[in-house]
Amino acid sequence: MTDVAEVPGRTGPGRQRAIVPLLGTVLQRLGLGLVTLFMVSIVIYLSIEALPGDFAQSILGRSASPETVEAYRQMLGFDRPPIERYLSWMAGAVHGDFGSSLTSRPGAVRAVSAIIGPRLYNTFFLAAMTAIIAVPLAILLGALTALYRGSFFDRAVNGLTLMTISVPEFFIAYILCYLVISKDMFAMTQLGQLLPSWLSSGIGSVLSLMPKLPTLAAINESTTIGERIWKLLLPSLTLTLVIIAHMMRMTRAVLINVLASPYIEMGRLKGLSSAWIVFKHALPNAWAPIATVVAFNLAYLIVGVVVVEVVFVYPGIGQLMVDAVRSRDMPVVQACALIFAATYIVLNLVADVIAIVTNPRLMYSR
């Protein structure tokens, strides 16, 4: 089905024309994205302003005297009206300068980009690692459960994934950590004793085969890439369990829908094998909704994993933002929020582009 390159006349009609609507869509969406970013920055600014206390109060704590707080405020420039501060921040942001954290001191400027940069890299690394495991696995499982729907395999996978999405993610993390901690003594723990002995000793012997995965994902600039991957195994496993259900169920639902199409029945009547039909005929028509749900989950991997970061002590951007919100460090909050919003927008855009590119109706005009 794929390779007809040797047949002449491959450049069918409409190739060039197809770029135009695609580009138009991308540009339009980017424009809307900018508007969204602008609105996000206003919303975030107003929310932080609405929060009780400010950075000076929060950093100095409860025991600071009012005069000290006032002096600190002046040092931060909080005596200027909020609108002015916002506009000057905005002016910088438009030029790509997100300013410096309020923790900066004279002589020790902490640029927001310098604070966020390494953490953003960490976050993307974890997200990428998880995605590499989770996305293909989810799509494969989705395709298989769609193909063998109603079978024991289908029910088992569905039940398990339902369970993983109904447990809080920090709890999944704790359970994984527990398995690591108790790997050599599972049968002795309360949980181990509650299960029938054959089961707990079985689990115990499986666990003892497992390598001793690190429960801390503390990394720094001197961590090598191999070490990093090793340390991130548990976090990415946790996140995989968190996101896989959604993607898998969506893939399954979409595929079941597509499998009801006349062209799938046609495929069977053409004497094609089931696997070929699913992967060659059904999947290509399911990419658009799958891309949307994958984009949604990838965005989650970047913006929503603060809890997992905390549990595994991973210096990602989510924890940074929560800390910044707590301490009212506006420039950092703003930059994080904009990065998150931009991630969301870009991923959705990519999903839309995939939807267009994989749909010849949108790619090729008549």
Added chain:
Amino acid sequence: MNASKSEPRQKGAPLLQIAGLKVDGFSDDRWHPIVKGVDLRLERGEILGLIGESGAGKSTLGLVAMGYAKPGCRITGGSVTFDGKDMLSLPEEELRLMRGSRIAYVAQSAAASFNPSHRLLDQTIETAVRHGLLGRRLAAARAVEMFGKLRLPRAAEIGFRFPHQVSGGQLQRAMTAMAMECRPDLIIFDEPTTALDVTTQVEVLASMREVVREFNTAAIYISHDLAVVAQMADRIMVLRHGIAVEEAPTRKMLAEPETEYTRSLWSVRAMSQAERPETDTHLSIEGLSSGYAKSVKVLDDVSLKVQRGRTLAIVGESGSGKSTLAQVISGMVPVWSGKMVFEGQVLPSGFRGRSRDLLRKIQMIYQSPDTALNPRHTVEEIIGRPLEFYLGLRGEERDRRVVELLDMIEMGSQFLDRLPGELSGGQKQRVCIARALAAKPSLVICDEVTSALDQLVQTEILKLLDTLQQELGITYVFITHDIATVRAIADQVVVMNGGKLVEQGSRAQVLETPQQDYTNLLLSSVPEMDPDWLTRLLAERRGGAIAAAN
């Protein structure tokens, strides 16, 4: 015409033999018999026409011939032997390798049956390549050759198009090419031309027939249209409720049908109603232009008059603008220029500008009763709503009126609680009619109201409409592509093409003495109950073309 047609087949085992076949279908939590013991025999190179209404089991039968039971169907008895093999006991893998290679299938809707994501050529050669029968290059060459034989334009290139890039008629030919790719022994044609316009249908039929005969391929041709089947088939079998009611060679079947049922299959063609006397103008349209999204012009300078209590038929093929015209009248699509006068007053463009009473007076019945009825409303709610809304009827009075209306459409009060999903196609359309009548309209627009229905049901609906018109004196604007329907119901006829009004006049004028080439083409493309009609028509047209060239 073909000599082989009347010749006796070579003796020996038939290509396909079906005996005592029984198939059950699952619906409403139960298994119902769909096919109740059918015997069928097909020789090599023979074409069998399978005809019947929807639900007669003809598609199921066609698929069983491939050893394939539709999802929700199970074969409960009988045998299917193809080329000496018992198709019902062969392992699935062996069946799979026969499908597409030895038995091919051409589906009703080519647009839905081609995978929208892949190019036509890829799909055409897929089976041959996957089954390892042909190399990719050879298969592609063969496909291109077949495209040419089926008279697809630019045969060498069209394979690189995606399904949405070619027209319905071309898709149907490409699907035939796909079926022919492995040179199968048997092709199942499942209503291949039903979704096509008449003028296109002629072309597609002609090219299909040519190829099948050239390669001496056996075929089962499934259709509800006897006239179409007659052009293709050597022999015809009539199915009803899963039973073969009649089987005979084509000419014999047409000439002397044995059963009443067979005769009734073309009764709609026999229907004809006396022209009503002229009356005053009910609705007049002058210089009307309209379209969608402010830039796509669909109607161009249309003017016509509808007389009170009579029926105006608007005829045209898909894309002619006839449905848009209906929507402009009902106010769903705004007028760009021109004006409409209804009962002596200018009809505002767009329904928002119309009073409730005006909205009440013009009602519309839609082509597809499936989408025109809210699937979550009961029949009572559907018919009762206009009564409440326009006439302010409440309680008992409303309930009584609903039952009256149900009686009027020849349905009983037992249908009150049914949801549309629990009704047959004809019943749904009747409910639509009742809903329109509930508003006590003076003008009803019927947009292809019978085209989704079986022949018999069509006849009933048309008769019902006719009766209602006589009782209530309603004016009809009847939009259709089917000339038989026009003949059955119209007083006046308007022919549309490409958004323009081509011809207009009384039924007799337009149908019997068409003035325009297009009208002529349209009329001549309507299949006739004559096995030689297509051959003759093609010859005539070719002659005409030669004459024109000269």
Added chain:
Amino acid sequence: MHASDNKDAGIIGSINRRGLIKTAGAFGLALAAGSFSLAGKAKAAVKGGNMKVGCSFGQTTDSVEPGTYAHGFSIMLSYTCHAKLTVVGSDNKLQGDIAESWEGSDQARKWVFKLRSAQFHDGSAVTAKDVIASINHHRGDKTTSNSKSVVANVKNITADGDKTVVFDLETGDADFPYILTDYQLAICKAKDDGTIDWQNDGSRAGPYQLAEFEPGVRALFKKADNYWNPDVGHLASAEVLIITDATARQNALLTGDVDIIDRPEIRTLAMLQGAPGVKVEEMAGFRFHGFTMFCDTPPFDNNDVRMALKYGIDREAALNVALAGHGKIGNDHPITPAYRFYDPEIPQITYDPDRAAHHLKKAGLTSLNVDLSASSAAYASAVDCSLLYQSNLKPIGINLNIINEPADSYWSNVWLKKPFIATDWGGRPTEDLMFSVAFKSGAAWNDTHFNNPRFESLLLSARAELDEAKRREMYGEMQRIVHDEGGLIAPILPNNIWAYRSRVKHAESISKAWELDGWQFISRWWIED
């Protein structure tokens, strides 16, 4: 990360001094068996090795400017890589750090400090000029330092040559040398213009260098070669990871990913103790949990109402609810047994519904409805304690209406603003500071609106008194006054708790300020595999 983590838990912490508290009493109740027998002989500390620390405190907003030091992590940072003038040793006695000796005079209004020949990490000598610049950073109208109030009493600082610094105080303060142990009063190298480059590790003079620092993530300390005291700093290096999640911290200890953690989860402490290779230690501290009433706002302006409320709480139960027993019972004054001048003779207030009812009756009331503002921001179990309090008060005829206040704005909108709230104090380095800050009439944080003339005069005279016995007596009376008349209900005094793997060793005696040897464990403890 927890709402319960009150930023000030560490700030208002206090520095203990001289071993006035009996060692037996001070040492934790729950020391793992065996740790003591070895600890007695463990004189010879092993040099070298790397210690991994899981620290519950730490935020991305942390900085290395001492004026902003606030919580446990920055206290540890301060004692590990900054030198002070004076320091409290692991024997809980005051000793010189940069200062070699000191002397007070003029009714404790003038203090002269002689500096030893210490070096900054960049090798340059510590001089009087550096000391003055370092202390001045916390003084003046423009200062943004949290220690402004700590050194507010300093009138003037002068240098007498390179190695002598003279402090002139506004009022006499016998405790001044102890104040200088404050973690914010770090001595750093001054530039020519009198400012200090806090970022540069070369300008610090502590036992360890701050080799790497990612705020809120980790810090890496490496032994400084030129610290003046060779007996301090056994480890070659220490890596501190910020692990805010208690479960993660505990898991890291269990798996051995870290060697030592602070604040293990109280609720699972018993199980942690049972884990192989793990030791848990706890020690009484300076902190107290409780409730404060405005003494000038009805109905709390009546001392009998206050007494009724004091007798209306079941302290043992509260200790169990809040701390699972890991603490002590409080006696409604701010001086915990860990303070030098704690008076053990004051009768303990207990849960006594009859007595409470008696006081209520004396106040002319048969029943009383009061609102109590609480939040987990005050202390983790503040709401649970309030609920317990509510059920304790019911039989007395007092209806406690608990208002669950938003955590984030608790200290800004509730504390000092509402008359009856749940509160938490970390204590102050000295009795004088504790009383001055929170009980002196007109003080900004007098959160009980306490105003007692006798108390005021005692406060002034005790501060300047150099005779210890007299001071003890005066502070004892002040404790009694607050106990009998104050608006503070302090039913529970939490212990400081930490846990470590058994390869970590420390001397027999450790500091009682905060946890982990006064957060000086990196420079004092060692590792013995």
Added chain:
Amino acid sequence: MTPAVTRRRRSWFSRLLKEMRHARFTAWFGVLVILAYAILALFAPQIAPYNEATVAGQPYMAWGGHFLLGTDQLGRDVLSRLIYGARNTVGIAVITTCLAFLLGGTLGIVAALYGGWLDQLCSRIVDVFMSIPSVIFALLFLSAFGSSIPNLIVTLAALDATRVFRLARAAAGNVVVMDFIQIARVRGESAVWLIRREILPNIMAPLIVEFGLRFCFVFLSIAALSFLGVGIQPPTADWGSMVRENAALISYGNITPLLPAAAIALLTIAINFVIDWYLYRTSGLRDER
């Protein structure tokens, strides 16, 4: 009286009973579990042996005896807290989800029905809210206004409403192009009728699926917020916070924290079973072979 009046519509309850007679085991299981939860929630004070906040025993007492499932860190009866947890958790989840669907669903349908600037406005606002991570948004809001239960409900409902809006808009978008909507419009029907009677019944299936998921996600959101310290404040028992409170125990193989987690998981699975059955019935979707 015409027959139409005497033979009134089949009541939904009798329909349900009729349905259940043919339902498969999973549907039965789901319905029973949901009913059990509902009974627990409604009659928690009558069923639970102790009050949710009562300290009835010593901390961490073993299973059995007076305390069937032992006691928690304060000595409160775990069983009672689980039962009260059903009331609080399910109650909050029901209110939150209903609010979210009322707001998001209505706006979504209106946006799909009318399009134009209204649609644009709503969509842009939803974009903004969806591009701010929901945890952060909840943290901001709850920090500013306090994490009381009403605030928690409003916050989670507002966040969920954005997701519901999208879904409702997309689903309604498919319905508004149908002929029967055109017919109703041309009949002159009001917007309320169009939304309530014409569109809503036809997008129930995806909305109910989403309702089930959102409903379960409320527990998880509360658990995550508890983790960040802005969840339901003690002593109110809710499963999310209970998982959080006792989570540390899991490191010792103690199964106490598994109980509330299992309560959530069981309900999630039960709801999804019922929804699967509902979908199977309404769509006639043959999901089984």
